[in-house]
Every structure is written in structure tokens, then in C-alpha cells.
Amino acid sequence: VSIGRFSLNQRTIANWTVGELVSHCVRAGVPSVGLWREPVAAYGLERSAELVRKAGLRVSSLCRGGFFTTADRKAVLEDNRRAIDEAATLGAACLVLVVGGLPPGSTDLPGAREQVRDVLAQLAPYAGERGVRLALEPMHPIFCSDRGVLSTLDQALDLAEALPAEQVGVVVDTYHVWWDPRAEAAIARAAGRIASFQVSDWVVPLPADNLLGRGLPGDGCIDLRRLRQVTDKAGYTGDIEVEVFNEQVWARPGAEVLESLLRRHLEHVL
């Protein structure tokens, strides 16, 4: 049992700068980090890339591109090309795509899903040229209207499989897929397409801001170990990234949260 594949997504400890994240991870023996564009920009892209490289850390993912359903297609493409360039600079294993919800006032869900397919096809070759893998993230249906119209892993795979595997993969995020009766079968289907595996737990009641309702591994009802095993069986050997958005967790000292996460990783995931 080791933490050799453990990755800390930086939004789990939201108040750390990239500099603090790197020094804490090095001290704790964490081999990999998941980065977000905004804190990376705040610290400096090149500076972040150099710091992470010198520290010997892997970058398991960069969050995030996407929002393909926005009306201004030109702006969407420009922003996502920038995100791809940033992922290349950071040497990230993938760029996570949150594909966007329904446009304001729209009830055309099939149309929004078609738009995701179109924009993805336009971006994939650009990502391929820069050695960046796009990672489609199916999202829990609670987010379908305002954040991500891809609701199941099967649906994400339907899109990904139309494009080369080195250009487009999928994210298996326990929070988003755990409820799906097809989850295990879809993870098996995803063999060769799993670009990222993220863990957090489902806890109820959800807070008023549903986005911040994720629990630390072990605090909720998801069989994390089982999903990790199924993901292993599908041949995924990449990092296991802990990504928890939770205001109560953010209020605690980061080093203490990290220590707890490592313990919980052994107890509930490995």
C-alpha cells in the first residue's frame, strides 16, 4: 500500500498558492498535483511550471476548459486553445473539460449536447498537436442545466470514441458517476480512455450552494474502493486525484487536511 498514485487537487485546499501547494506536497511525499488555471495564473504560468518541474511533481490534470455551450463560439475556442497551451506548458496529463449547461432560457438539451460534440471536434486536433489530452467530464445530473450537459460516462464515451484516444479521454469522478447503474460497465468500456480518476464522497444534506457539497473520502456513501478497483481493472494506471469542494474543509488548516486525506486514501480508496 503506497501513496505513489495519490494526487492533491489544489481546490481541495483552496487557500494555498501554487508555491504553498508545492512545498506542502513535497514535505508530505505527495507525488502529484491537480492544478487550476486561476491560481496558476495568479502565481504565474511559467513560474508554476518551473516550480512543479523542479520539485519533481507530476501534474495529474489542469482544470479546466469547456463551457462549449456558450453562445460566442469564437470566444469559446480562443479560451480553450489558451487552456490547452497552459496544460502543455505545465506538462499536465490532461485538460479537464466541464462542457457547460443549457444556454439561458433554452430547453434544447439535445441541441446543447450536439454543440458540445461540434466544439470538441474542432479543438481535438489542436490539443493533439500540443500533446495535450482533453478529458471530458460527465457531471452528476444535478449540474445538467447550469454546468455540464454530459450526464453519464457512457455519453462522454460516445463523444470521445469518435476522436483519437490520445486527443480525447474521459474523467471518472466518483462524485459524478457513483449513482449510475451503468457506472461499472461504463468504466470497463472506458479502457484506454480514462484520462483522469478523481475521488470525493457524496454527503447529504447538500449545502445551499450545491457545488460545495462534496465530502472527504469516507464521509459519505460512495463505495470508493470498489470504483477504484473497477478503474484499475480497466487498465488505468494514472494518478488518483482527490478533489473536494467544501467550505468547512477550506476553513481548516491545509496541512491538517492533507494529512487527513492521506490517511483516508489508505482507508477508503486503496
Added chain:
Amino acid sequence: VSIGRFSLNQRTIANWTVGELVSHCVRAGVPSVGLWREPVAAYGLERSAELVRKAGLRVSSLCRGGFFTTADRKAVLEDNRRAIDEAATLGAACLVLVVGGLPPGSTDLPGAREQVRDVLAQLAPYAGERGVRLALEPMHPIFCSDRGVLSTLDQALDLAEALPAEQVGVVVDTYHVWWDPRAEAAIARAAGRIASFQVSDWVVPLPADNLLGRGLPGDGCIDLRRLRQVTDKAGYTGDIEVEVFNEQVWARPGAEVLESLLRRHLEHVL
């Protein structure tokens, strides 16, 4: 265009007694109502049944049985047999089943789903003998952990199809199924099994109590007309029941809400 298939679920106007519900519906020309066990018990079961029958109203559904995942199997069976008896007394077209979430502390989702299958098989013949059709309600995955481990219409159909169609059908509730990429295909598959069709709309942000986040038809992002058409095409000719749980709606005068519902039914559903 007519309101001939319109049904008012009584929880949409929560402060009406069964008596008030019936008189308002008769006055407004509403031909059908969906009832709940608690207000029916408060008004009296036999008294409710007689009132509704004399008024010439149909009872499109009785809510609800279920919670099959509760540990005390004997109590579950007893309570559900009582609910079946009540549905028979009321002449309800079906008894809606909210199957229950995960038991406290459990992460065994497949086990909970198996338990639903077992209890359903035990209850179905009893329902059949009393001429009551059980209606499995797949629920939006936001409710998977604490309310309903059946998350998709396909999953509900997998269970229903193992039993006679006159004993077990499914509920198509727009709020629960709209996000599902398989929704239209699953509704087509449900031909002959649709026991109830319920409408309400998806609005964001959800309130702190997620259960009360439903919007009146037309206030949200669901293509209600499309889902109604697909349900028609699957051969469903039963009532179209409006079921909205929303504290702001409950705070308004019931007669005004009903008038608005009838208008919205024409505009957004028919």
C-alpha cells in the same frame, strides 16, 4: 386542445384538505386528482373515496408506498400492503413507489437495489389481487442516497418487466428523467408500462431543501411538450399529473395557483 387529461396532484397546493381539493377541482373543470396518503388519512379514507367518486373525479395516483430499503422488512411489507389497500379503496390508477435510499452508513448501492427487486416481487401479487398497479418511480440522481436508489427509467423498467404489466408499471416524471440521454428511448421502451406521467420543471438554483426545488411548468429548462409527445407516442393515454413541491407556490392562494397551472398546461405541456 383540452384539459381532459389534466390531473392536479394535491401536494402542489399543499394546504388544501381533500374536501377543498375536490370542490376547487370540480369548480375549475379539472377531471382528475393525485392524492397523498397523509391528507387522505386526515380527511378519512372512506370519506375521501366517497367524495371523489361522487364528484366524478378520477384518482390518477396515490402517493406513496415504497422505502423498500428500510431494514425492518416486515414493517415495510405491512405498510405497503396498507398503501395498496388504500389505493384500492380510492380507485387510484396506481400506487406510486418511492423505493428508498441507502440505509444509514451503507455504501452498498447494488445491495440496496437488489433489496428493491426482492420486496417488489413480494408485493406485486398482493397488488394484483386488489386490482392496484404499482408504479416504480425512478428518481433524479440527486435523491439516490436518501430517497430513491432507482435512478433511471431503464433501471425501473428492468425491474418492472420481470413482473406482470398490470401489477407493476413505472412513473415517468419529467423532473426525474429530463436530463437522461436515454430518456426518450426509455419512454419508448416503457410502452404498456407507463402507469403515471407527472410534470414539473427544473429550476436553478435549488433551494436549501432540494426536495422543494420544483418549478411550475414553464419556469424551468425542461422541454415538457417534447416529453409529453414522446409519452403519447408510447401509447400512454392516462392523466397528465402536475406535481410541484415548492414553498413559494405553497404560499400563494390555491385557486390562483390552479388557474395558473391550467394556463401553463396549455402553453407548455399540450
